[in-house]
Amino acid sequence: MINIKLLPAYLFILAVSNAIAGGVVVIGHADVGKLDAATVQKIFTGKLIQVEGIEVTAVNLKPGPLRDRFLQTFLNQTEDKYTIYWAKRLFVGKGAPPLELSNTADVIKFVRSTPGAIGYVDEADVLPEVHVIVR
Amino acid sequence: MKKYFVYRALICIVMLLSGRAVLAVDYTFSGYGTVGYAQSDQSYSYQRYINKSGTFMRDTVFGAQLDARFNPEWTATVQARLAPAQGSDNGWDAVVSWAFLSYRPANDLLIRAGKLRVPFYLNAENMDVGATYVVARLPNELYSVFPNMDFTGASFVKSWDFGDNELDLDGYWGQSNAPWRSYSRDTATPSWLSLKARAKGLLLSWHRQDDIFRVGVHSAELTRNDGLPFYINFTQVTTPGINGSYYTAPGPSGQTASATSPTWNLGADVGWGHGFRTLGEYVRRTIKGTAIGPDTESFYITLLKDAGDWTPYVTYAQIKSKNLAIYQAVNGARVASQGAPQSVIDVINATQRGTADYLTMYDQYSWAVGTSWAVNKSSKIKAEWMAVHTGVTSSFIDAPAGGGSGNQLINVFSLSYSFLF
Numbered sequence: 001m002i003n004i005k006l007l008p009a010y011l012f013i014l015a016v017s018n019a020i021a022g023g024v025v026v027i028g029h030a031d032v033g034k035l036d037a038a039t040v041q042k043i044f045t046g047k048l049i050q051v052e053g054i055e056v057t058a059v060n061l062k063p064g065p066l067r068d069r070f071l072q073t074f075l076n077q078t079e080d081k082y083t084i085y086w087a088k089r090l091f092v093g094k095g096a097p098p099l100e101l102s103n104t105a106d107v108i109k110f111v112r113s114t115p116g117a118i119g120y121v122d123e124a125d126v127l128p129e130v131h132v133i134v135r
Numbered sequence: 136m137k138k139y140f141v142y143r144a145l146i147c148i149v150m151l152l153s154g155r156a157v158l159a160v161d162y163t164f165s166g167y168g169t170v171g172y173a174q175s176d177q178s179y180s181y182q183r184y185i186n187k188s189g190t191f192m193r194d195t196v197f198g199a200q201l202d203a204r205f206n207p208e209w210t211a212t213v214q215a216r217l218a219p220a221q222g223s224d225n226g227w228d229a230v231v232s233w234a235f236l237s238y239r240p241a242n243d244l245l246i247r248a249g250k251l252r253v254p255f256y257l258n259a260e261n262m263d264v265g266a267t268y269v270v271a272r273l274p275n276e277l278y279s280v281f282p283n284m285d286f287t288g289a290s291f292v293k294s295w296d297f298g299d300n301e302l303d304l305d306g307y308w309g310q311s312n313a314p315w316r317s318y319s320r321d322t323a324t325p326s327w328l329s330l331k332a333r334a335k336g337l338l339l340s341w342h343r344q345d346d347i348f349r350v351g352v353h354s355a356e357l358t359r360n361d362g363l364p365f366y367i368n369f370t371q372v373t374t375p376g377i378n379g380s381y382y383t384a385p386g387p388s389g390q391t392a393s394a395t396s397p398t399w400n401l402g403a404d405v406g407w408g409h410g411f412r413t414l415g416e417y418v419r420r421t422i423k424g425t426a427i428g429p430d431t432e433s434f435y436i437t438l439l440k441d442a443g444d445w446t447p448y449v450t451y452a453q454i455k456s457k458n459l460a461i462y463q464a465v466n467g468a469r470v471a472s473q474g475a476p477q478s479v480i481d482v483i484n485a486t487q488r489g490t491a492d493y494l495t496m497y498d499q500y501s502w503a504v505g506t507s508w509a510v511n512k513s514s515k516i517k518a519e520w521m522a523v524h525t526g527v528t529s530s531f532i533d534a535p536a537g538g539g540s541g542n543q544l545i546n547v548f549s550l551s552y553s554f555l556f
Contacts, residue, residue: 047294047301048242049207057207080512087165087513087555088267092260093212093233093251094292096163096202116207 023123024070026134027108031115032056035133040074043118045085046095058098059110059119066104070120074134161204168197169265171272171551180533181523181545182275183224183316183325192219194272194551196263198232210237216263221283222314222327232263232285243296248289254305254338257347257402257416259284265553269507271519272549274435274452275531276501280398280418286311286334301342305351308335312360319492320534321485326493329360332396349402357394364390368426369465369490376475381468381483382490394424410441421457429495430457446507453500459527466491466528466539492534498526498541505549514554521547 026040031054035043042048044058061067063079071077077085086097101107107119108130118133126132171194173185184192200214214233220226235249252260256278261267288309295302315328336353359365367389369382402416415436422428435452456462468487472480505519523545525532532540 047296049239050242055207080509083512084267087264088261090163090165090202091167091200091264091267091555092254093235093237093247094245095210095237095239096161096165096204099161 023135024066024073024120025123025126025132026070026074026118026120027111027126027130028118028133029111029115030131032118032131032133035118037074037134040118040134041076044075044098046089046097054116056116056118057114059107059117060098060100061104061107061120062100062102066120066122074120163202163204164199165202165556166197166199167264167266167553167555169194169263169551169553171195171265171549173272173547173549175548176546177543179535179538181547182531183533184219185547194265194549195219196265198263200233208239210239211235212237218263222329224325243294245292246289247291250285250287251290251307252284253281253286253307253334253336253353254290254292255281255284255336255351255353255400257349257404257414264555265517265551266513266515266555269439269446269448269515269517270437270450270503271505271507271517271551272503272521274437274450274501274503276452276454276497276499277416277418277433277435279531280420280431280433281313282315282330283311283313283332286332288334299344303338303340303342305338305340306336310334315495317493317495317530318533319489320538320540321488321492321536323533323536325533331358331360332356336398345404345406347402347404349400351400351402353398353400355396355398357396358392364392365394365425366427367391367424369461371464374475376473377470377480377483378473379468379470381470381487382465391424394422394428396428397421397423412439412441413437414439426458427461427494428458429497431455431497432457444509446509448503448505448507450503450505451500452503454497455526456496456498459496459498462491462494462496462528465494491528495530496528497530499529499531500524513556514552517549517551517553519547519549521549523547 033052043056049055068079071079071082090096101110104121104125107121111117111119172189172191173193174189175181175185175187178187180186182193184190196218198214198216203211212233212235216232217227217229220228233251235247235251238246254260258268258273262273286309290307293304310331310333313330313332315330316325318325332355334355336351338349338351341348366385370385370389371380372383373380398420400418404414406412417434420431422430431454433454435450437448437450439446439448465487470480470483501521501523503519503521505517507515507517509515525541525543527541529540534540
């Protein structure tokens with residue numbers, strides 16, 4: 001139950017948290033060109049394994065706030081639905097879900113060192129040497 | 136030994152591939168399970184196990200799967216399953232249900248070879264994984280049409296992308312061993328016929344976001360593993376000293392070494408908004424070469440409402456054999472003595488009932504009302520009440536001695552917990 005008297009405080013906290021959270025940026029290895037959101041969706045749902053002749057490897061963060069925001073922004077899915085989607089795909093023998101890494105630093109390291117790799121980070125964590133493919 | 140050749144071949148290929156990219160192999164280990172309890176209000180068994188004593192044998196199953204991804208194109212999958220035995224009513228079978236190699240040379244083509252599952256029903260490949268669907272038990276009226284879905288062979292999936300829509304063409308061919316069960320009411324014993332099925336088929340599936348529309352055509356050539364023939368039909372005979380006619384096994388001209396089963400199916404899983412979905416499937420199985428085979432028509436329709444963690448549903452399912460007249464004729468054949476010894480008459484009459492039991496025929500429908508509760512994203516608790524009504528007969532029932540499986544009403548309560556990891 002929301003206390004109406006505290007509504008301004010709730011709105012302030014919401015605004016601040018969104019500002020802190022920032023946007024989600026999809027990054028890729030240097031050999032991956034610019035992509036659109038629809039292509040990113042198909043890569044993270046296993047429907048695309050090649051883009052313009054390059055074999056792509058998606059990498060996820062372990063479940064958490066940033067992954068939630070990525071799923072909502074690019075796949076229009078919740079964590080629960082995404083998990084069930086991949087469980088069904090896995091158990092019908094049509095592939096395993098993307099590799100999961102623990103934190104943003106690991107994602108950046110993996111993407112930079114693995115040809116065809118695609119991951120995502122918080123906009124605030126984008127460094128100049130990181131190759132952004134969808135912002 | 137022959138079946139292990141496939142596994143050895145797969146292992147060799149996997150080793151060759153892993154030699155090419157041994158540092159890049161990603162392993163995914165996953166598993167699933169259902170602990171299911173079911174109880175009916177009848178003393179006889181329904182679907183092999185369900186009676187008023189209650190059972191965990193009907194729905195309980197556990198499985199584990201290992202996927203090894205060598206690169207985006209090549210993957211190997213092995214799945215092991217522990218479930219109640221398929222060729223016996225006692226004990227459990229631990230089997231390698233899947234062992235196949237996947238090759239995906241392009242986004243729109245997937246080729247698989249090894250031991251894998253026929254992509255037949257909407258929930259064919261994942262039918263053992265209860266956490267991936269809502270209902271407590273997939274309707275047996277339809278999901279029993281293929282007695283063994285796991286076959287050794289090859290399959291392909293070719294996809295066409297139409298933006299938000301996708302069209303898939305699945306094709307498969309291979310063979311499986313299918314245990315075919317019948318139950319003798321007078322001796323209270325099940326018997327198993329081991330069949331070999333050489334099957335092939337094509338399925339076309341249209342995916343529109345979460346919706347699926349499917350049509351498939353299939354054909355299976357059936358032979359007995361014991362080398363004996365199938366009867367084409369029974370021979371109706373009359374004998375001096377016996378009043379009435381009865382049925383006997385035909386001579387060599389009434390036998391065939393194999394039978395063919397052309398089958399086609401339809402399926403749809405459609406959302407209507409506000410969390411409402413309808414799932415429905417239809418299967419028409421025919422038999423060519425014998426008049427006494429399982430020539431059936433099956434369908435079900437499920438309406439469900441996704442209400443957050445809870446998903447209540449209602450299902451209507453039906454199966455009916457097209458050749459029930461043969462069953463009725465054999466089951467109803469009774470003779471009396473016109474001079475023949477009574478012991479001979481008794482044997483003939485008992486044989487008619489036994490022969491009728493040997494025919495696997497179905498005439499039943501069922502209503503099921505239940506709900507699924509998502510404990511979390513990877514586990515579900517399900518509860519269901521189902522009322523089964525039989526008409527002429529139903530081979531899903533182990534009929535009691537002296538009775539029959541026709542005109543029965545069975546109430547079945549089911550409770551299960553399904554999980555995956």
